Amino acid sequence: MKKLKYLVLTGVIISALASAVAQQTVRQKPLIIAEQGSFLVGGAKTTQPGSFVLTDALKPAGQTFHADHAYAFYQIPVKARKYPLVFLHGAGQSKKTWETTPDGREGFQNIFLRRGYSVYLLDQPRRGEAGKSAVPATITPTADEQFWFTQFRIGNYPEYFEGVQFPKDSASLEQFYRQMTPNTGSFDGNVIADAVSDLFDKIGGGILVTHSQGGGPGWTTAIKNDKVKAIVAYEPYSGFVFPKGELPEPIASAGLFGELKGVEIPLADFNRLAKVPIVVYYGDNIAKEPTKVWNKDHWRSGLEMARIWAATINKHGGDATVVHLPEIGIKGNTHFPFSDLNNMEIANLLSKWLKEKGLDK
Amino acid sequence: MKKLKYLVLTGVIISALASAVAQQTVRQKPLIIAEQGSFLVGGAKTTQPGSFVLTDALKPAGQTFHADHAYAFYQIPVKARKYPLVFLHGAGQSKKTWETTPDGREGFQNIFLRRGYSVYLLDQPRRGEAGKSAVPATITPTADEQFWFTQFRIGNYPEYFEGVQFPKDSASLEQFYRQMTPNTGSFDGNVIADAVSDLFDKIGGGILVTHSQGGGPGWTTAIKNDKVKAIVAYEPYSGFVFPKGELPEPIASAGLFGELKGVEIPLADFNRLAKVPIVVYYGDNIAKEPTKVWNKDHWRSGLEMARIWAATINKHGGDATVVHLPEIGIKGNTHFPFSDLNNMEIANLLSKWLKEKGLDK
Numbered sequence: 001m002k003k004l005k006y007l008v009l010t011g012v013i014i015s016a017l018a019s020a021v022a023q024q025t026v027r028q029k030p031l032i033i034a035e036q037g038s039f040l041v042g043g044a045k046t047t048q049p050g051s052f053v054l055t056d057a058l059k060p061a062g063q064t065f066h067a068d069h070a071y072a073f074y075q076i077p078v079k080a081r082k083y084p085l086v087f088l089h090g091a092g093q094s095k096k097t098w099e100t101t102p103d104g105r106e107g108f109q110n111i112f113l114r115r116g117y118s119v120y121l122l123d124q125p126r127r128g129e130a131g132k133s134a135v136p137a138t139i140t141p142t143a144d145e146q147f148w149f150t151q152f153r154i155g156n157y158p159e160y161f162e163g164v165q166f167p168k169d170s171a172s173l174e175q176f177y178r179q180m181t182p183n184t185g186s187f188d189g190n191v192i193a194d195a196v197s198d199l200f201d202k203i204g205g206g207i208l209v210t211h212s213q214g215g216g217p218g219w220t221t222a223i224k225n226d227k228v229k230a231i232v233a234y235e236p237y238s239g240f241v242f243p244k245g246e247l248p249e250p251i252a253s254a255g256l257f258g259e260l261k262g263v264e265i266p267l268a269d270f271n272r273l274a275k276v277p278i279v280v281y282y283g284d285n286i287a288k289e290p291t292k293v294w295n296k297d298h299w300r301s302g303l304e305m306a307r308i309w310a311a312t313i314n315k316h317g318g319d320a321t322v323v324h325l326p327e328i329g330i331k332g333n334t335h336f337p338f339s340d341l342n343n344m345e346i347a348n349l350l351s352k353w354l355k356e357k358g359l360d361k
Numbered sequence: 362m363k364k365l366k367y368l369v370l371t372g373v374i375i376s377a378l379a380s381a382v383a384q385q386t387v388r389q390k391p392l393i394i395a396e397q398g399s400f401l402v403g404g405a406k407t408t409q410p411g412s413f414v415l416t417d418a419l420k421p422a423g424q425t426f427h428a429d430h431a432y433a434f435y436q437i438p439v440k441a442r443k444y445p446l447v448f449l450h451g452a453g454q455s456k457k458t459w460e461t462t463p464d465g466r467e468g469f470q471n472i473f474l475r476r477g478y479s480v481y482l483l484d485q486p487r488r489g490e491a492g493k494s495a496v497p498a499t500i501t502p503t504a505d506e507q508f509w510f511t512q513f514r515i516g517n518y519p520e521y522f523e524g525v526q527f528p529k530d531s532a533s534l535e536q537f538y539r540q541m542t543p544n545t546g547s548f549d550g551n552v553i554a555d556a557v558s559d560l561f562d563k564i565g566g567g568i569l570v571t572h573s574q575g576g577g578p579g580w581t582t583a584i585k586n587d588k589v590k591a592i593v594a595y596e597p598y599s600g601f602v603f604p605k606g607e608l609p610e611p612i613a614s615a616g617l618f619g620e621l622k623g624v625e626i627p628l629a630d631f632n633r634l635a636k637v638p639i640v641v642y643y644g645d646n647i648a649k650e651p652t653k654v655w656n657k658d659h660w661r662s663g664l665e666m667a668r669i670w671a672a673t674i675n676k677h678g679g680d681a682t683v684v685h686l687p688e689i690g691i692k693g694n695t696h697f698p699f700s701d702l703n704n705m706e707i708a709n710l711l712s713k714w715l716k717e718k719g720l721d722k
Contacts, residue, residue: 022410029394030391030393030394030439031394031397032391032392032393032394032445033392034391036392037455037461037467037710038459038460038461039461039465039536040535040536040539043539045535046502047504048504052507052518052519054511054517054518055655057507057508057511057518057615057617057655058505058508060503060504062507063505063506063507063508064504064506064507064538065502065503065504065505065506066506066535066538066539067502071457073460078391080667094490094492095490096399096432096490099398099399099434100398100399100400101555104398104400106398110397110398123490125488128455128484128489128490128492128542129455129456129457129489129540129542130542131455131488131489131492131500131542131543131545132539132541132543133500133502133543134500134502134544135502136499136500136501136502137499137500138497138499138500139492139494139498139499139500139545139546140497141426141428141493141494141495141496141497142421142426143409143421143424143425144419144421144424144426145424145425145426145427146418146424146425147419147424150415150418151418156415157413157418158413162624166589174401174427175400175401176407177425178401178427178430178493179490181490181492181493181545182493182494182545183447184492184500184542184543184545253654262505272571294416294418298703341480359618
């Protein structure tokens with residue numbers, strides 16, 4: 001009983017501290033925004049055969065449908081640095097990923113605005129406010145949140161990992177579950193890369209920051225468009241590309257998506273990835289050796305593939321780095337390092353890398 | 362041929378002027394934002410029977426699903442006025458409605474931030490970044506954009522209305538078409554009102570600004586929650602509520618959705634609408650008398666119903682005003698006055714009303 005009381009009291013104190021931290025965030029200096037706005041970019045257009053008849057306007061004849069664009073919300077601070085950061089979310093997420101964290105602290109949107117970077121936050125084609133899809137979709141409410149809790153390495157549900165950088169109050173977890181949002185058309189990495197490439201054509205040179213499933217379309221965008229000046233990828237898993245003849249063996253895994261394969265592409269395309277600095281970050285609680293613990297093993301296969309991939313890029317003259325955060329002493333990160341409790345430390349790491357690569361001018 | 366050349370040249374000049382206007386917007390004074398962020402609010406949660414089994418994590422047993430929340434992005438300027446503006450979009454739209462206009466000028470988000478109002482931009486439940494829906498949905502690509510061009514009174518496609526306050530370049534029209542985004546679950550006014558009411562509980566008193574289909578959930582929110590201190594509705598069409606026994610006759614219309622009916626509610630609920638100032642705005646090219654021109658007649662029925670509705674509120678001691686913009690000399694507005702070419706004039710009108718009602722402190 002005494003122990004329970006102690007635990008409850010600790011909970012109250014932690015909540016109060018978390019609240020104080022949130023309050024402190026609020027009292028930061030104002031953001032000075034030179035310009036902000038939004039637009040749709042890229043995408044396809046189809047026109048139905050026939051002619052539009054005004055008196056029969058619910059018939060498709062002659063009517064158009066625009067789809068498969070991305071949505072971008074941007075903010076440009078005063079005295080902005082040269083290269084903006086372009087943020088592409090992961091599976092089941094929207095640009096919300098980069099905004100306020102589940103426990104109400106500032107995300108990378110505000111953190112990097114304060115550091116003088118322009119930010120472009122994307123909803124990829126067929127997601128969020130870019131919902132018009134060229135292909136149909138069926139959306140089914142699916143009870144799967146305890147799976148995601150585990151897959152995203154907050155813990156092995158209902159247990160939190162010891163020292164995990166995720167807040168343990170129920171309100172934060174609720175925000176985290178609610179920030180997921182479904183596909184309004186099937187995931188298509190090329191459709192996404194096309195739209196993101198169109199964005200770079202519109203805005204000029206910039207740094208592409210991806211999360212998870214956004215990783216693959218990120219590489220494809222950089223291959224398509226030399227206005228991508230650098231790539232920062234948080235926990236990519238799929239879509240690792242290799243030159244013809246250099247595809248590694250699939251990596252077996254106890255993860256629920258099974259073995260992990262690379263994707264073969266022409267050498268000329270692959271070589272473009274050797275032209276830009278690339279950094280890839282992975283968090284904690286990823287197995288070092290194969291294990292039956294499926295979430296830890298899923299990400300083990302991702303991390304192993306990332307290392308082979310980076311080595312292949314570097315063999316071709318590139319500059320790719322894989323950072324496994326616990327190996328440099330940063331512990332407890334989930335699949336979302338940029339919104340974890342230590343996201344300021346994660347941001348500092350990125351700032352340091354951008355400076356080292358001369359991308360912070 | 363000469364005439365064609367002239368037209369082309371005029372087009373070029375208009376484009377150049379439009380571009381100059383956009384550029385001018387860019388060179389406005391910076392926005393000074395004390396705080397900005399986003400969150401999910403309201404919604405439901407279901408839990409599947411059984412217990413979650415870690416080793417069988419793709420089975421729904423014991424898993425939860427959070428849905429039917431709204432998404433809110435907010436910005437609070439320094440020295441903010443007391444009451445924020447809470448913006449709720451219309452059918453097929455998202456919060457994008459209130460952001461940059463199709464031709465790249467500032468929308469109500471920026472305009473009212475510059476005037477010292479805090480702004481909350483919502484994606485309603487089952488739309489945009491609030492996509493998790495408690496009910497399933499099928500999304501089908503539907504060629505219907507020439508219908509919407511006409512329904513939203515840009516013109517009778519392919520003709521633009523004479524003097525219409527919508528830009529005539531193709532890039533603007535493309536942005537306009539792409540900013541639509543589908544439902545990820547069926548439209549449910551009560552689900553929306555529940556989430557918006559939860560937002561007001563979280564943020565305290567504020568002014569609710571709705572567009573089109575958002576009108577009905579707007580009245581319901583104000584009935585639920587006395588933290589709604591005023592309602593501003595742009596072109597509401599459906600969901601007009603009347604006290605038991607005072608329901609008007611349906612209004613026949615050549616509009617493609619047929620006759621327009623009011624909705625009966627208890628008098629005690631209705632009377633809450635008599636407690637807050639309400640203003641309703643309609644644009645141009647709405648018929649004065651019944652006509653076979655379906656778009657003009659659709660909105661004629663909406664405007665007529667709005668007038669009966671406002672008179673009923675005022676009869677019960679309320680303060681509701683319907684402004685038909687052409688009657689006060691403001692011509693050419695579409696269904697989207699707040700993003701039309703003259704949206705600064707439309708904003709000025711709203712500022713004046715807020716001041717008159719003492720809502721600008």
